[in-house]
Amino acid sequence: MDEKLPESVDVVVLGTxxxxxxxxxxxxxAGLSVLHLDRNEYYGGDWSSxxxxxxxxxxxxxxxxxxSSEISKLSELLTENEQLIELGNREIVENIxxxxxxxxxxxEKPMKTQLEEASQMRRFSIDLVPKxxxxxxxxVQTLCDSQVSHYAEFKLVNRQLCPTExxxxxxxxxxxxxxxxxxxxxxxxSILEKRALMKFITFCxxxxxxxxxxxxxxxxxxxxxxFSEFLEQMGVGKTLxxxxxxxxxxxxxxxxxxxxxxxxxxxxDSVGHFGPSPFxxxxxxxxxxxxxxxxxxxxxxxLYCLGRPVQAIVKKDGKITAVIANGDRVNCxxxxxxxxxxxxxxxxxxxxxxxxxxxxxxxxxxxxEKEQLTLLNLASLRPDAAVSRLVEVGFEACTxxxxxxxxxxxxxxxxxxxxxxxxxxxxxxxxxEPYWKMSFTANSMKFDTAGAENxxxxxxxxxxxxxxxxxxxxxxxxxxxxxxxxxxxxxxxKEEEEEEEPETxxxxxx
Amino acid sequence: xxxxxxxxxxSYKVLVIGDPGVGKTSIIRRFVHNVFSSNYxxxxxxxFALKILPVDENTVVHLQIWDISGQDRYGVMTRxxxxxxxxxxxxxxxxRERTIEGALRWKTDLDQKVTLADGSPVPAILLxxxxxxxxxxxxxxxxxxxTNNGFVGSFRTSAKESVGIEEAFKFLANTVISxxxxxxxxxxxxxxEGNVNLDxxxxxxxxxxxCC
Numbered sequence: 001m002d003e004k005l006p007e008s009v010d011v012v013v014l015g016t017x018x019x020x021x022x023x024x025x026x027x028x029x030a031g032l033s034v035l036h037l038d039r040n041e042y043y044g045g046d047w048s049s050x051x052x053x054x055x056x057x058x059x060x061x062x063x064x065x066x067x068s069s070e071i072s073k074l075s076e077l078l079t080e081n082e083q084l085i086e087l088g089n090r091e092i093v094e095n096i097x098x099x100x101x102x103x104x105x106x107x108e109k110p111m112k113t114q115l116e117e118a119s120q121m122r123r124f125s126i127d128l129v130p131k132x133x134x135x136x137x138x139x140v141q142t143l144c145d146s147q148v149s150h151y152a153e154f155k156l157v158n159r160q161l162c163p164t165e166x167x168x169x170x171x172x173x174x175x176x177x178x179x180x181x182x183x184x185x186x187x188x189x190s191i192l193e194k195r196a197l198m199k200f201i202t203f204c205x206x207x208x209x210x211x212x213x214x215x216x217x218x219x220x221x222x223x224x225x226x227f228s229e230f231l232e233q234m235g236v237g238k239t240l241x242x243x244x245x246x247x248x249x250x251x252x253x254x255x256x257x258x259x260x261x262x263x264x265x266x267x268x269d270s271v272g273h274f275g276p277s278p279f280x281x282x283x284x285x286x287x288x289x290x291x292x293x294x295x296x297x298x299x300x301x302x303l304y305c306l307g308r309p310v311q312a313i314v315k316k317d318g319k320i321t322a323v324i325a326n327g328d329r330v331n332c333x334x335x336x337x338x339x340x341x342x343x344x345x346x347x348x349x350x351x352x353x354x355x356x357x358x359x360x361x362x363x364x365x366x367x368x369e370k371e372q373l374t375l376l377n378l379a380s381l382r383p384d385a386a387v388s389r390l391v392e393v394g395f396e397a398c399t400x401x402x403x404x405x406x407x408x409x410x411x412x413x414x415x416x417x418x419x420x421x422x423x424x425x426x427x428x429x430x431x432x433e434p435y436w437k438m439s440f441t442a443n444s445m446k447f448d449t450a451g452a453e454n455x456x457x458x459x460x461x462x463x464x465x466x467x468x469x470x471x472x473x474x475x476x477x478x479x480x481x482x483x484x485x486x487x488x489x490x491x492x493x494k495e496e497e498e499e500e501e502p503e504t505x506x507x508x509x510x
Numbered sequence: 511x512x513x514x515x516x517x518x519x520x521s522y523k524v525l526v527i528g529d530p531g532v533g534k535t536s537i538i539r540r541f542v543h544n545v546f547s548s549n550y551x552x553x554x555x556x557x558f559a560l561k562i563l564p565v566d567e568n569t570v571v572h573l574q575i576w577d578i579s580g581q582d583r584y585g586v587m588t589r590x591x592x593x594x595x596x597x598x599x600x601x602x603x604x605x606r607e608r609t610i611e612g613a614l615r616w617k618t619d620l621d622q623k624v625t626l627a628d629g630s631p632v633p634a635i636l637l638x639x640x641x642x643x644x645x646x647x648x649x650x651x652x653x654x655x656x657t658n659n660g661f662v663g664s665f666r667t668s669a670k671e672s673v674g675i676e677e678a679f680k681f682l683a684n685t686v687i688s689x690x691x692x693x694x695x696x697x698x699x700x701x702x703e704g705n706v707n708l709d710x711x712x713x714x715x716x717x718x719x720x721c722c
Contacts, residue, residue, distance in 0.1 A: 043588055119629070122622070140708060149708035150557075151590040156706060274706045283705065284589065291588035298579040301554050396704070 005305065008331040009033040012323045013302075014087070014310055015338030017045035018129075018286075018467075019458035021293035022474045022488075023336045025146065028300035030485040035332070036297060037325055039063065041307040043294055044128075045338055046092045046442070046461050049287025049399075052115065052124040052360075055438065059096050063089045066311060074312055077329045082316045084324075085451070087341045092461065093128060096440040103433050111362075111435040115401070123401040125285035126358055126438070129461050130391050130408040132157055132375065133280040134251070134266065135273035139467035140280070143292075146488040151292040155397050157279035159372040161365075162246050163426070164239075165381055170429050171422075173366050173376070176247040179276045193240045200236060200244065201268065208265040219257045227260030246377040250465060254379075254386065279466075281373050281391075284398045310341070313452075320452045334481065336456045339445045346451045352412065352444040354387070354463045357420050359407040359434035360400065364392065365426055371396045381422050384415030387463040390423060407434070412463055456481055521572040522686050523558075523594055524679075527587065527620065528601035529612035533639040536669035537601060538575050541679055546670050565683050573683065592623040596695060597686050598634040599678065604645035604666070610655065617659055626694040633662045633685045637678055641666040 010032040013024045020036075021043075028034045042048060042057065050057060066074070066086050075084055100112050115121050133139050133154065143149040161173040177183040180201075183194055207215055216223050222230040227249065231241045244264070249255050252263035270278030282288050298304060305325075313335065314322040322331045342348075365374065371394055378388035387410060394405040411419030420439065427434060444460045459473040478487045526534045540546055542559040553559075558576040565571060576595075581587055598620055602613040613636060621631040636656055638647055656664035663681050667674035689695065 144708050147709075151593075152708070154706040154708070155704060274708075280706055288589065291590045294581070295557075295579075295588055295590045298581045299555060299557055302580055304581040 005308075005325060005328045005330050006033075006035060006303065007329075009035045009303075010332065011035070011334045011336060012037065012330060012332040013336040014038075014323070014341050015045045015458070016040075016043045016290055016294060016306070017047040017338050017458065017461075018290045018293070019047075019470055019474055020045065020336060020338055021290040021297070022142075022471070023456065023458060023478060024302055025148070025293040025297040025300070026474070026478050026488050027336070027482075028297040028302040029146065029488055030482065032482075032485075034297060034302035035323075035330060036294065036302050036304050037308055037310050037323070038306045039308070039310055043306070044287040044290045046340060047129045047287060047290055049125045049127045049285035052121040052126065052436075055098065055124075055126050058093060058128065058438075058440075059098070063309075070311075074324055074327070077322075077324060078314060082314050082321065085313050085315050085343050085345075087310060087312055087337075088344045088346075090340045090342065090344075090443070090445060092338075092340050092443050092445065094441050094443065096438065098436075098438040100436050101434055103435055105433070106435065118401075120401040120404075123398075124360070124404075124406070125287065125399040126406060127285045127287055127399075127408065128356070128440075128442070130286055130393075130410070131464070132391070132466055133282070134466045134468070135270035135278050135280060137266075137270065137466055137468050138471040139289075142471050142488055145490040146293075146296060147491045148292045148296050151295050152288060153283045154274075154280040155283060155373055156275040156277045157281050157373045157375050157391075158275070158277050159366075159368070159374045160247050160250075160277070160279075161374060161376045162243050163376060163378060163381055164242065171381070171426055173426070173430075174243075175366075176243055178247075178271050178278065182276060189240070189243075193237065196234075196236050196240055197244070200231070200234060200264075203234070204261065204264050204268055207261055208269070215261065216258060219261065222257040224256050224258060227255040227257050230257035230260070242380055246380050250375070250377040250379075250389070279375060281393060281397050285393075313343075315452055318452060319454050334454045334456065335452075336458060337450070338458055339447060339460045342445075342447055342450050342457055346447060346449065348445045349448040350446045352463065354442040354444060354461070355409075355411045355413050355419055355439075356442055357409040357423060357437060357439040359409075359423065359427075360436035361405045361407060361427070361432050361434045362403055363430075363432045364394070364405055365390075365407065365430050365432055373397055378411070378419060378422055382411065382415055382417055382419070385412050385419075386414065387412040388419050388422070389465065390419075390426070410463060521560075521574055522596040522683070523574045523576060524682065524686075525576050525592065525595050525598040525620070526601065527578060527598060527616045528637075529603070529609045529616075532601045532603040532606075532609050532612075533669050534601050535577055537599075537637065537639060537667065537675055538577055540669040540672055541675050542575065544672070546672070561679070563679065563683055565680060565687065569687070571683050571687070573679065587619060587623070589623055592620065595624050595632060596689075597632055597682050599637055599682065600634055600661075601637045601639050604638045604640050604647045605643050607646070610647075614655075614659055617661070621660070626689070628694060630694075631660055633682065633689055634660070635678060635682050635685075636661045636664040637667045637674070638664065639667045639669060641673060642668040642671045 011027045011034045013036045016038040024036045160176040162176050163171050165171045174188045177186040228241050248264045248267045249260050252259045308326050310325045312324045313320050320335050322329050374392040376390040382388040391408045394400045395402045409419040409423040442461050444462050447457045450457045456477050475487045542561045558574045561573045600613045600616050602609040652664050665674045665678040
């Protein structure tokens with residue numbers, strides 16, 4: 001495909017990751033002309049999801065540097081005082097290892113062969129960045145306001161498990177009740193524990209009606225001390241403390257009483273909105289959301305061009321004036337780019353390393369009559385780490401063939417124990433044998449500047465459980481860059497383009 | 511997919527895909543509004559055009575005709591666009607031979623992303639547009655393209671001269687109706703038990719009273 005790109009647009013967006021897609025849709029929705037480019041032939045960038053047949057693409061992201069003859073050729077497109085700047089190719093996803101794991105039970109025929117013969121390889125949707133949505137969180141709100149919600153469906157994450165570990169029994173996975181009904185029916189909690197939990201929930205309900213200052217007063221001297229201390233003085237025992245901190249509090253890492261209460265209220269506010277669980281997972285995986293926002297951008301006039309090599313940007317007087325893609329020059333007033341593309345000369349202000357492992361299995365970590373979407377907070381097993389969690393999703397979420405599961409382990413790199421170690425302990429305890437796995441490091445790179453005043457660097461991949469910070473960062477970036485425009489305003493109910501009488505002027509053209 | 515139901519109307523989702531400049535949007539506009547404008551661009555902010563089409567004395571269908579909206583610079587579409595599609599129209603430009611190759615690439619992309627319940631491709635027809643202009647695409651070649659690539663029909667069309675378009679859409683509508691009668695459309699995902707649609711008020715009302 002060698003169609004010409006437009007000569008000039010308001011905004012060029014580089015990369016189709018979720019933040020870039022959100023920003024592209026916000027720009028197009030606000031009436032700016034947008035050209036959205038990606039070197040890859042698929043949507044999603046570092047936020048992609050892949051079928052099992054296509055997942056090798058994640059390792060084939062090699063872009064060679066421009067050599068001197070290429071640079072001089074591209075320089076012919078420059079005018080007076082303009083400077084050519086090569087785009088970066090940061091290692092956002094690195095140390096990728098992917099392997100099929102031989103199993104005794106597959107001796108006759110390897111699982112890979114079984115899946116290929118049954119045409120099941122494309123039934124997988126393997127996420128690089130698996131997250132969940134909070135039912136009353138910022139992402140759901142944005143999806144509904146913009147009506148991008150039309151393009152997506154979700155499943156309740158209908159099971160939360162709280163792991164406990166003892167030397168004798170190893171790791172036990174305890175189901176966690178979320179709603180009042182579930183609490184009363186739970187046999188994991190004693191009568192006393194149920195009463196204490198209901199008391200805590202009642203307190204949360206009252207506390208959430210207070211303003212911040214008043215709320216802080218109610219917590220008194222506990223406000224900035226560990227949440228566990230506050231729970232203890234409320235009469236919550238150690239086991240239930242662990243449940244509350246690890247489940248209700250999963251939204252807040254290492255909570256103080258103040259942050260733990262805020263997270264708990266947020267959790268409870270979402271319970272019951274779409275179902276008994278506060279959490280949702282996108283059908284076909286999280287990479288689908290990038291496509292949803294891209295569709296909105298396209299419907300509002302954005303042009304898409306995938307698989308096009310994006311080579312360089314052009315700078316003049318401290319501003320970017322153009323992008324060079326496939327030898328074409330596209331003039332623009334702004335650039336939005338994935339952190340991946342920030343020129344190598346610009347230093348990152350910080351980089352957080354996130355450990356990620358994905359396993360494919362044919363048995364759930366906790367068998368149930370009906371298939372569950374499962375979330376585990378592993379914080380109690382990795383107290384030194386900021387983030388440790390497991391997400392198990394399968395056929396019900398359209399991320400694996402029937403009877404198969406993907407288990408996503410995510411952790412920040414602190415302490416002696418890795419999330420990989422814990423995941424594999426859980427597998428061993430529950431007789432789960434993965435047949436495939438992929439591990440990699442995701443680098444969450446932040447930039448204070450991108451080297452020019454009209455460049456917007458989209459938020460990086462992160463280790464957060466849900467999407468609130470991504471959405472809010474996109475909103476901030478948009479409102480800072482285009483203060484006079486609305487960020488994905490609440491849409492009027494869209495009228496279908498009904499059959500109508502032809503306009504007079506149109507007839508005249510025939 | 512069973513037919514989309516909305517106020518008792520029977521709706522089918524029809525995709526229109528093909529390379530840039532082959533006339534996809536002009537075809538839609540001719541069919542839906544019976545006008546042609548070579549300067550026409552996709553309507554901003556609209557996913558699809560709706561056409562009410564009588565297919566015989568007793569049957570009327572509503573076609574949701576989805577345009578690509580600027581996502582056609584490379585032959586890869588979002589699954590979002592393809593989701594729950596009942597049928598597709600793939601367009602080539604009779605005067606530009608390379609759009610033939612593009613049409614076949616679009617067909618491959620379509621078949622990879624959406625299937626009938628038994629795994630076979632959704633019905634797709636091939637339109638050779640701009641047939642009013644002198645071109646080298648013969649009937650034999652068009653028929654070969656149809657039979658060798660899994661199309662269920664092919665038509666010469668001109669959006670400008672209003673040639674072949676009505677016939678093409680009626681053919682496709684009849685094909686979709688017989689495919690549905692054969693039970694080949696899955697229940698749309700949004701109707702499957704347990705799926706959450708953020709826009710669905712009935713889902714919300716079932717949990718209107720907060721559990722805790």
